[in-house]
Amino acid sequence: MPGAYSHEAPSGSCSLPTGRTLLVGAFVVVIVLSISMVVYFLPKCTFTKEGCHKKNTTLTLVYPLATNGQVFPWPKMRLPSAVVPVHYNLNLHPNLTTVNFTGSVQITLLIIEDTDNVTLHSLGLKITKATITPEATKQPQNVQVLEYPLHQQIAIKVNTMLSKGQKYTLDLKYSANLSDGLSGFYKGTYQIKNKTRILAATQFEPLAARNAFPCFDEPAFKATFRISIIREADHIALSNMPKNTTTSLTNGLYQDTFRTSVKMSTYLVAFIVANLKNISNKTAGGTLVSVYAVPDKMDQMDYALEATVKLLNFYENFFSVAYPLTKLDLVALPDFEAGAMENWGLITFRETALLYNEETASIMDKQIVTLVIAHELAHQWFGNLVTMEWWNDLWLNEGFATFMEFFSIEKVFPDFQVSDRFLQTRFRAMKKDSMNSSHPLSTPVETFEQIEEMFESISYEKGASILLMLKDFLNETNFQQGITQYLMEHKYGNTRNEDLWNSMAKVGSVHMNVKEMMKTWTLQTGFPVVTVKLDTTANKIHLSQERFLRISIPPNSSSSYHSYLWHIPLTYITSSCSNYAQPKCIKKWLLKNKTDTIDLKEPNVTWVKFNMNMTGYYIVNYDKSSAEELNKLLQNNHLAISDQDRAGLINNAFVLASAGKISIKEVLNLISYLKNETSTAPIVETLLQLNDIYMLVEKRGDLSVSNLMKKYIFNIFGDLIDQQTWSNNGSVSERYLRSQLLNTACNLNYDMCVQKANIMFTKWMNTTDLSVLPSDLTEIILTIGARSVEGWAFICQMYNQLQSESDKDKMLTAMAKTNNVQHLIWLMYSSLNHNKIRTQELPFILAISSRSRIGYLFAWDFVKENWDDLIKKFHLGSYSIQTIITETTSQFSTKTHLLEVQTFFDSLTDKISQLGSVHQALEMIHLNIQWMEKNLKNLEKQL
16 A cells, blocks of 8 residues: 555665755766767667677667666667566565565576576566576576666676577576565555455456566566465465465465466466455356455355356357366456456456455446456457467457457347447447547557557457457458457467458358458548449449548648558448348448449439448548438438447437538437437447547536537437436336436436435435435435535545445445535545555546536646655556546647646656656647637537
């Protein structure tokens, strides 16, 4: 826990240095820095024992200096390929009282090229002893250890050349502190019967195994691992593999040794030492599945175990590849930054992503738990069994796992109706990908910050979206055979982007160039807008494509924007065969050129609808007459096209208007049919779009337009809102729709909604039992209750008394939505200081408060004032920092705020100002300003 452990200042007096001492010291520092800079940047110079050798030909590598002043033998961020690890024998002793640990590791090395050093990763570890032993002689040899912290590397210098083809054992002993953050080998806290306990856990992805043991910390350096952990009697130790032996040591300690692992990357290694309890069951294939949590939360583990067993059975059958380990542990950790982590055989979760309280959690809580479990289980194949070679192809891990989470739940848990959630996932991906600051799925990365920033919407959500598009175009059988081929060809190995397409192409019934098509989706930034013009006279459809960007691009722009070209697998139906449930009515067309023409075989076509169920990763801009025909169709019989198609039309219209390609009037004409709509997908998409506009308008202080918007929303949805019951009745889709409608109504102060929520909040205050509330609507009720000082204080009091993390999340949301400045400031600083609210919640608190009328200004001020502390708590470039930067600036829509944000980040280091999330935040403000300039006046006229 940050701040829980401190060192006392040494006793005695300290005298300030004299002015002369300061001057001399400063002069020496300047001289040393100047020499270092000259040495580092000296061109065409390689340092040897004889000095600097200059060449008149090509530029040679400049080798940096180690911490002891010697030349460090490796100049690059990526490790050399001269030496590869074969096996790690890792021994650890974490002391949960002193909060540090000692370790030793014996790494079996295979020499690929003759070399006089071994370069590997190490960060924050104090190496106390190092030797290297040739397999041939078994005689240990002393070595020198050089450190280069800038690259988080150490070099083991040997006296005798290491010979190609030979094996050696590198033996390192070291010590370190358990990390105060949430990565590496870190300490966490939890409560048992109101007493605070400490645990030790790991989070290594992407770059933090090096914080726990010296290693070759890159995905391609796969090896086997044998891990031993010393613990106290009242703790258990867990790791990737099953426990092999337990040995009693002196002083009441025990050593657990685990079986040797399968071949895997360092970022998948994991171990935990804590007082945890578990429940277990076996899959059809005999795998022992266990769910672990702190003892006070054992009653929330049953559902996760049930879902895991079912999903693991499904994956083994679908992939035709058995899960390769004999056990799988799922562990809920109280302190955990991400949602979950797919460590092979030991998956770790934030508690809210694994634990489920049947009495008080909502159906959406249950759906989310199932989705997260499905995602991490998919990783046991995509990511663990087959791993991307380097982080530039992270999408091969995360895109597949995101796709499979939805696909598997549609098969195993169809009642969850996750298709609407997957649709929103695709819309989110396209919102990010329509920005100039986006990047290709497969994109070069090298620095630590660039690698961290790959863990965002493009890798996950765009990756999943293009896989859905490919599955629908190839058909499910061919797609399934292709991914099985991929897993079989590359198991226990590493892959690049093109390896997947090569495997897909080997499926016998695939008669198209998959690689050629999919390269256009993975190696280019963004996605296309397809312009559709129906020529009813000639009975043709004229098509054209271009890159879609929301930011305005000058017509005469000479940028590469005009050179983008995709191979787009189009799907469409026409008025002559419009039954979207009949496969024969759905036509396919591969658009490979800038323009193309489809000759319609059926006569008298009056309308066309492209991108069936929005499964294609593109948007459609219809010519005026075609758009009018679709509008008429919606007005007269909106059920003629599917609910997801209706949602797609609505989304595309709002997005096209944001880029100025159609008017806001056309958007409002399109959605006017919604008074007759009852399906979840189109209603929720409309509410989200209108709410985004409303929040921007509200924060500009334009009360006339914001009041007109409220009136407009209630005019369309008021009757449907009035029909909603405050209950948990209905299907999952109906329950989700109810929560979204009532959430909108209460946020916009709809009298009936606010009154009902206040009545139910009072009922909860009188009983202190959350089960008296409809769980789907608990967050709405708490949010209204938190508007009063007494209500907010009561929620805050109850927050730390609850054991259900999903309930606590709802309370945190309600507290963060307050317009009470004192409450907001308390909430932010309590989380920053890990005081009553965990630090891992801070990005969430800032994101929620940034959406409120008062909170958005205070959240941004908090970020500016506490920036240095924030980047100590969370890694620069991490998803947490990305969230903080983008969310706390997302509601700005004035040039004054744009300048303020730009100036703040420019005042920081280049490393920070060049973050992708900073560029995204600035572009988002530009887009908000652009939207207001293009649409605000017209919106007011139309309302």
